[in-house]
Amino acid sequence: MMSLFDTPSPPVTGLTGSPLDRADHIRRDPSAAIAVRSRPDARWLVLDDLKPLLTADPKPELFWAHRSDIPHNAPSVFLGLTPDGAPRFAAAAPAADLIADYGGRLLDARAAAMLLENGRAAILAQARSLLAWHARHGHCSHCGAPTQIAKAGYARTCHACHAEHFPRTDPVVIMLAVHKDHALVGRQPGFPPRLFSALAGFLEPGENIEEAVARELHEEAGIITTDVRYLASQPWPFPSSLMIACFAKAKAAELTLDFDELEEARWVTRAEVLAALGGSGDWLAPPPMAIAHTLLKAWAEAS
C-alpha cells in the first residue's frame, strides 16, 4: 500500500520562503507589540503607494529604515522577527526624503519581487498584501464606522459595533489541462505580447478546489476535465490572492473559448513548453516568480 508521503513534495514556488518568524505571541500581546517598536534593532520596510523602497546597489535589496525615518501616523504592520530576533515592520509612507538622504529607488512591487532572492520577495508579499488591505478597509463592513488597526496589523476593530475584521486572502485556481501529450495554455486580453499562461480563476463560495478547476476550464475553454491533481500554491500579493496550482485531464481536445476571458488558447507539446520556459520559443512563458511557470515546468519535465 502506498504511504501518504510517498508522493513528491510540492515544488518550491516564488514569493515563499520568508526568513521571518511571524511571532504571533508578540502580535496578540498589545504591550509586547508596542515594546518591539522601540527596540534599537527594529527596522521598517517602506512602501510608498504600495511600491517598495529598494537599495541603490547593483543587486537591489529591501531598504530597511529606522523608526525615526517613519512618520508618526503612517500605517505600520509587524512582519516578524529575523533569525537573529530583530523586529521587522512595514509602513505605508512617503519615500522621497529617504531617497534624498540614502539613495535607493521605488519599484513596482512585481518588478521588485523578480529581483529579490532568498525569501526577500516573500517579505515583500506579506508587507504589500497587509498594507493594501489596511488602505482599503478604513471603514467597518457591518456598520460603516471608521476602524482602527489592531493585533500589530493583523486585524482592524470597530469601536462602534465591536466587530473585528481580519486581512483576507482570496483563493484562485490556476490549472493546466492536459490531453494526451499536450497541455492547454491561453492568453488573457491584457497580457503582454506573445505571453501564454495556464488558465486561472477565483474560487466561488460553496465550491472546492476540484470543482473550481473543472468549472473554470469549462467556462473559459469549453472542455470537460476529470482527475484534478494539486501541485503547489503560492501567495500572490496583487492584492491578496492565494494561487492554487493543479493539473486536470481533458476528455477531448476541442475548444470553445469565452473570448471575454481568453483571446487565444492552444494545445502545446512538452518541447514547446521547455523552449518557452528557456526563452527560445515562439511564445513567452510566465517568469519563474509566477506559479504558472512552476506548473508548466513540472508538466514539461514529467515523464
Ligand SMILES: [Zn+2]
Ligand atoms: Zn462596526
